[in-house]
Amino acid sequence: MLVGAVGKIFLLHLVFLRRTVGESLNEEILVRWNHTVNLLRPKVGPRWAAFVSLAQPQAQMSNVLLIAVPNEYTREVFQNIINKELKEALEASFGAGVFEAIVIDTSLGEDAPSELPASADSSETLAVEPERESFFSAEDRQEQAPSSAQKTAYDVPTTPLSADPGEDVRPSLHDLEAELGQSSPTFAQDPAVHTENFDRVPQEDSRVSHSQGEVSEQATWESSARLNPKYTFDTFVIGQSNRFAHAAAFAVSETPASAYNPLFIYGDSGLGKTHLLHAIGHYAKHLYPNLRVRYVNSEEFTNDFINSIRDDEGSSFKQIYRNVDMLLIDDIQFLAGKEHTQEEFFHTFNALHNHQKQVVITSDMPPKLLTGFAERMRSRFEWGLITDVQPPELETRIAILRKKAQNENLDVPDNVMEYIASNITSNIRELEGALIRVTAFASLNKQKVDRPLAELVLKDLITDDGAQEITATQVLTATASYFDVSIEDLQSKSRNRTLVTARQIAMYLLRELTDMSLPKIGQEFGGRDHTTVMHADRKIRELMAERHQIFNQVTELTNKIKQEQRTQK
Numbered sequence: 094m095l096v097g098a099v100g101k102i103f104l105l106h107l108v109f110l111r112r113t114v115g116e117s118l119n120e121e122i123l124v125r126w127n128h129t130v131n132l133l134r135p136k137v138g139p140r141w142a143a144f145v146s147l148a149q150p151q152a153q154m155s156n157v158l159l160i161a162v163p164n165e166y167t168r169e170v171f172q173n174i175i176n177k178e179l180k181e182a183l184e185a186s187f188g189a190g191v192f193e194a195i196v197i198d199t200s201l202g203e204d205a206p207s208e209l210p211a212s213a214d215s216s217e218t219l220a221v222e223p224e225r226e227s228f229f230s231a232e233d234r235q236e237q238a239p240s241s242a243q244k245t246a247y248d249v250p251t252t253p254l255s256a257d258p259g260e261d262v263r264p265s266l267h268d269l270e271a272e273l274g275q276s277s278p279t280f281a282q283d284p285a286v287h288t289e290n291f292d293r294v295p296q297e298d299s300r301v302s303h304s305q306g307e308v309s310e311q312a313t314w315e316s317s318a319r320l321n322p323k324y325t326f327d328t329f330v331i332g333q334s335n336r337f338a339h340a341a342a343f344a345v346s347e348t349p350a351s352a353y354n355p356l357f358i359y360g361d362s363g364l365g366k367t368h369l370l371h372a373i374g375h376y377a378k379h380l381y382p383n384l385r386v387r388y389v390n391s392e393e394f395t396n397d398f399i400n401s402i403r404d405d406e407g408s409s410f411k412q413i414y415r416n417v418d419m420l421l422i423d424d425i426q427f428l429a430g431k432e433h434t435q436e437e438f439f440h441t442f443n444a445l446h447n448h449q450k451q452v453v454i455t456s457d458m459p460p461k462l463l464t465g466f467a468e469r470m471r472s473r474f475e476w477g478l479i480t481d482v483q484p485p486e487l488e489t490r491i492a493i494l495r496k497k498a499q500n501e502n503l504d505v506p507d508n509v510m511e512y513i514a515s516n517i518t519s520n521i522r523e524l525e526g527a528l529i530r531v532t533a534f535a536s537l538n539k540q541k542v543d544r545p546l547a548e549l550v551l552k553d554l555i556t557d558d559g560a561q562e563i564t565a566t567q568v569l570t571a572t573a574s575y576f577d578v579s580i581e582d583l584q585s586k587s588r589n590r591t592l593v594t595a596r597q598i599a600m601y602l603l604r605e606l607t608d609m610s611l612p613k614i615g616q617e618f619g620g621r622d623h624t625t626v627m628h629a630d631r632k633i634r635e636l637m638a639e640r641h642q643i644f645n646q647v648t649e650l651t652n653k654i655k656q657e658q659r660t661q662k
């Protein structure tokens with residue numbers, strides 16, 4: 094009963110959030126936020142008041158208020174310099190027990206300062222306590238993060254706003270409205286406040302260091318969390334299509350098992366679900382270094398389960414999956430119809446949930462539409478928060494390409510990014526693939542990247558393919574015939590040089606041209622591990638920019654597969 098009620102409350106939150114995030118922000122939150130801002134500005138003084146006006150409330154979920162700020166630096170200011178004042182103002186406006194989750198939304202202010210003002214020794218306008226100032230280094234951050242011994246439920250306030258329905262601890266909206274007055278400006282809407290102060294911010298001091306992307310790739314991947322170092326919040330571009338999912342993911346990392354449990358993210362292939370899942374793990378581990386996080390694809394979960402039965406090691410399976418603080422499970426749809434694995438997952442889920450451990454799930458469908466799942470399983474998926482990711486709109490696609498180019502040190506003019514982003518619209522993996530091809534071709538031929546070159550390279554990739562899907566069989570058949578080998582050869586364990594290349598190219602093409610997950614692709618090659626597929630994918634991407642032959646082989650094969658697909662329509 095209680096559980097059902099909790100589920101309903103969270104679903105109501107979802108509906109509420111949809112409204113607040115997707116359309117207009119709930120008026121009550123705005124009023125309370127304006128009140129917060131009014132309290133905060135005089136307390137923090139002119140230097141930091143300008144930062145306050147850059148923030149905007151996004152939504153309130155239970156006792157968590159999501160606040161968006163334009164960049165990491167502003168977040169640091171909120172979290173470390175004016176945090177005490179913020180908490181007091183929030184309490185006065187939203188009531189006791191409400192705490193903030195601060196997310197970054199770059200669209201909020203491109204002019205916002207991204208560095209610490211040189212003269213900002215903090216003593217000028219706000220008496221900053223030494224320990225808060227010291228938060229400006231990554232090491233300090235680590236030191237201040239709670240150790241597992243100190244933590245109870247990750248040290249987050251646990252009193253939800255509505256903990257006791259009979260006792261509303263919030264100040265009344267009426268009081269706040271009265272206090273604010275009808276004509277009181279919303280600071281976030283006041284352009285004068287946005288620009289005020291920032292012109293004089295010197296561009297120096299890089300003490301704000303973000304270590305989450307700096308961890309050694311090998312070390313991280315090999316750790317039990319199994320997180321891909323490239324998939325962090327830093328590398329994730331926020332747009333209209335994923336804003337809500339990002340905010341929810343962020344809140345979960347900041348307050349595991351407190352904000353929503355489970356968090357269920359669904360959407361079509363290649364739209365960033367896996368990326369968000371890994372980002373949650375990275376950031377949660379960054380904030381709580383002792384947190385035990387485990388990322389797993391549902392197919393690997395199935396394999397682990399089956400192997401544990403085969404090897405009579407059920408207890409070690411339970412040990413692995415039930416002794417985590419955060420389970421990140423990808424592509425849950427692959428458990429469809431797998432009765433016994435589902436049963437095991439059901440118990441794993443219950444064990445974790447009952448012990449206030451966070452579960453995050455991704456899927457290609459919302460829980461209600463997941464076929465092949467027991468009802469009790471689906472209803473559990475609905476206990477927490479459900480959110481989707483949509484295909485990104487043009488601006489976000491361009492921003493993703495820009496970020497990708499920046500991360501990989503690729504020099505790509507704007508009009509080329511626009512061309513790619515205008516033509517590849519529904520899958521971010523394909524978007525990235527197109528960018529790689531164009532830059533690889535330019536590098537191989539020592540040409541500069543420009544629009545005619547992009548059109549030439551992508552002429553066969555950018556076609557109206559209709560809804561027809563490319564299948565694994567098509568890719569394997571085409572690759573085998575191209576290299577004059579058999580499909581069995583591709584699937585074999587042979588290390589023959591030609592076969593290794595052919596196999597890796599086939600894996601790369603399956604990744605780029607189909608919706609198949611890494612484990613699923615591995616299965617097509619005699620049950621190889623998903624990390625082998627990841628390795629092949631990365632290797633071919635690199636080789637395409639280094640070796641003409643590989644670039645040509647990949648391009649010719651892609652064209653061949655696409656042509657076949659068109660003739661079949």
Ligand SMILES: Nc1ncnc2c1ncn2[C@@H]1O[C@H](COP(=O)(O)OP(=O)(O)OP(=O)(O)O)[C@@H](O)[C@H]1O
Pocket residue numbers: 324328329330331335360361362363364365366367368369424457493496521522525608609610
């Ligand atoms: N908003 C984003 N910002 C930056 N990169 C993104 C974003 N969304 C997706 N990507 C990139 O697109 C690629 C595909 O994303 P991802 O694997 O997370 O998709 P997915 O939804 O999990 O797909 P599938 O369901 O097929 O597993 C990844 O390289 C990821 O980093």
